[in-house]
Amino acid sequence: MLKYFISVGSDASPKTFRHDLCEVFRLESGVKASLYLAGEALEAENFYEGFLEKTVVVQLVHRAGRQAAEHLRDAVDLTDALKGLDGFFAGVVLGESLMVFRDHVGLVPVYVVGDGVKIVTNIPAEAKAWTTEPKPLEPATVADVLKGKSYKFWRPAYYESNAEELLKRLSDAVKNLCPKNSAVFFSGGLDSVILAKLLDLHGLNPALLTLGVKGSRDFERGEKAATLLGLEAVGITVDLQRVEKTLSTLKPVLGMMSPMDASIAAAMYILSAEAVSLGCSAAVSGQGADELFGGYRKYTTVLESKGYMGLEEALKNDFQALHVFGLPRDFTAVRCGGTYLLTPYLTRKVIEAATSTPAAQKIAVEKGRVVRKKVLREVCRSLGLGELAAVEKKALQYSSGLEKIVRKMV
Numbered sequence: 001m002l003k004y005f006i007s008v009g010s011d012a013s014p015k016t017f018r019h020d021l022c023e024v025f026r027l028e029s030g031v032k033a034s035l036y037l038a039g040e041a042l043e044a045e046n047f048y049e050g051f052l053e054k055t056v057v058v059q060l061v062h063r064a065g066r067q068a069a070e071h072l073r074d075a076v077d078l079t080d081a082l083k084g085l086d087g088f089f090a091g092v093v094l095g096e097s098l099m100v101f102r103d104h105v106g107l108v109p110v111y112v113v114g115d116g117v118k119i120v121t122n123i124p125a126e127a128k129a130w131t132t133e134p135k136p137l138e139p140a141t142v143a144d145v146l147k148g149k150s151y152k153f154w155r156p157a158y159y160e161s162n163a164e165e166l167l168k169r170l171s172d173a174v175k176n177l178c179p180k181n182s183a184v185f186f187s188g189g190l191d192s193v194i195l196a197k198l199l200d201l202h203g204l205n206p207a208l209l210t211l212g213v214k215g216s217r218d219f220e221r222g223e224k225a226a227t228l229l230g231l232e233a234v235g236i237t238v239d240l241q242r243v244e245k246t247l248s249t250l251k252p253v254l255g256m257m258s259p260m261d262a263s264i265a266a267a268m269y270i271l272s273a274e275a276v277s278l279g280c281s282a283a284v285s286g287q288g289a290d291e292l293f294g295g296y297r298k299y300t301t302v303l304e305s306k307g308y309m310g311l312e313e314a315l316k317n318d319f320q321a322l323h324v325f326g327l328p329r330d331f332t333a334v335r336c337g338g339t340y341l342l343t344p345y346l347t348r349k350v351i352e353a354a355t356s357t358p359a360a361q362k363i364a365v366e367k368g369r370v371v372r373k374k375v376l377r378e379v380c381r382s383l384g385l386g387e388l389a390a391v392e393k394k395a396l397q398y399s400s401g402l403e404k405i406v407r408k409m410v
Contacts, residue, residue, distance in 0.1 A: 207234065
C-alpha cells in the first residue's frame with residue numbers, strides 16, 4: 001500500500017512510517033511543501049494508486065484506472081473534473097497550490113491537520129500522531145490548502161425511486177465497477193447475496209469468502225446461500241493468534257481502535273489477504289447498505305420511539321458519519337491485505353436511489369412484524385432469490401465471532 005505524507009511550510013516528516021522517497025516542491029509565494037512516500041503503488045484493472053509524474057498522488061477506484069488519474073493531473077478545473085468522475089478516490093495535486101480531494105462518500109481517506117503548519121496524509125495513524133482527534137476531509141470536497149478554501153463537487157439528486165430502479169442501478173454499479181474474478185466478502189446475508197448474484201449474472205466469476213471463528217454460524221449460512229446461488233463459498237477460520245498478528249500489522253496504520261473497530265478491521269484485512277491468495281486483486285463488500293436501507297436492529301427502536309421522521313434523521317446521521325472512520329478503516333485494512341475495496345452500494349447513483357426511497361420502504365411493519373431493509377428484500381426477490389430474501393443476521397463483527405476474540409485481548 002502506498003503511504004504519503006506532505007508537510008507545508010515546515011520540515012516535518014512522518015512519525016509512523018519510514019519513507020522511501022522525498023520530493024520538495026515550491027508552491028506559490030515560495031511556500032515549501034515536502035512530500036514523503038513509502039510502500040508500493042498498485043495499478044490493476046479499475047484501480048490506480050501511485051505518484052503520477054511528480055504532480056498527483058492518488059488512490060483511485062475507477063474503470064479508467066490510470067487514465068482517470070491522468071485526467072485529474074491535466075484538468076484545468078479540478079472541481080469540474082471530479083464532478084464527472086464517478087468512482088472512489090482521494091489524493092493531492094501539487095502545483096502552484098496544494099489541492100486535496102476526496103470522493104463523494106469518503107471511502108478513501110485523506111487528512112489535513114494543523115493550523116500554522118499543515119500536514120496532509122492518507123494514513124489514519126499518522127494523522128492521529130499529529131492531533132488527538134483527526135477529522136478527514138469531508139466527502140465530495142476539493143480543498144485548497146494554502147488559501148483555506150474548499151469546494152463541493154457533488155450532491156445527490158432526488159427523484160421517485162422503487163425496487164426496480166434500485167436493482168437497475170445496483171446492477172449497473174457492479175457491471176461498471178467490478179473486474180472479473182473479484183472476491184466477495186460473503187456472509188450469506190442479504191447485502192452480500194445480492195452482490196454475489198449480480199456479479200454472477202454479469203459473468204464476473206466471483207470468489208465468495210466467508211470468515212469466522214470455529215463454529216461460527218456464518219459458515220453454515222454462507223454455504224447454504226452459496227449453494228442456492230449455484231456458487232461455492234470458501235471458509236476462512238480464524239483464531240486468537242491470527243487476530244493478534246493481524247492487529248499488530250494494522251496498528252501502525254490505523255492506530256488504537258475500539259474492540260468493534262479492531263474486529264472489523266481484522267476481518268477486512270484477513271479476507272483481503274485470502275483474496276490475494278486466490279488470485280483476486282479486488283474485494284467487493286456491502287458497506288453502506290445498513291445505513292442506507294435501515295439494516296441495524298437499533299433502527300427498530302428509533303422507529304418505535306420517534307416515528308418515521310426520527311428514523312429518517314437517524315439514517316441520515318449514521319450515513320454521514322461513515323466517512324469519519326468506518327470507511328477509512330475498511331479501505332485501509334483491505335489495501336494493507338493486498339486487494340482494493342469495491343463498494344457498489346456506495347456508488348453515486350445507488351446512493352441517490354437510496355436517499356430518494358422513503359423510510360417506510362426501508363423499515364415497515366407487516367402483520368405485526370418489523371421488516372428491515374424492505375426494499376432490498378424486494379430486490380432480492382426480483383433476482384429470483386426469494387428463499388434468501390428473509391434472511392436476518394447480525395453485523396460481521398458479531399456473527400463471525402471476531403469481537404469476542406478482540407475483547408479477550410483487551
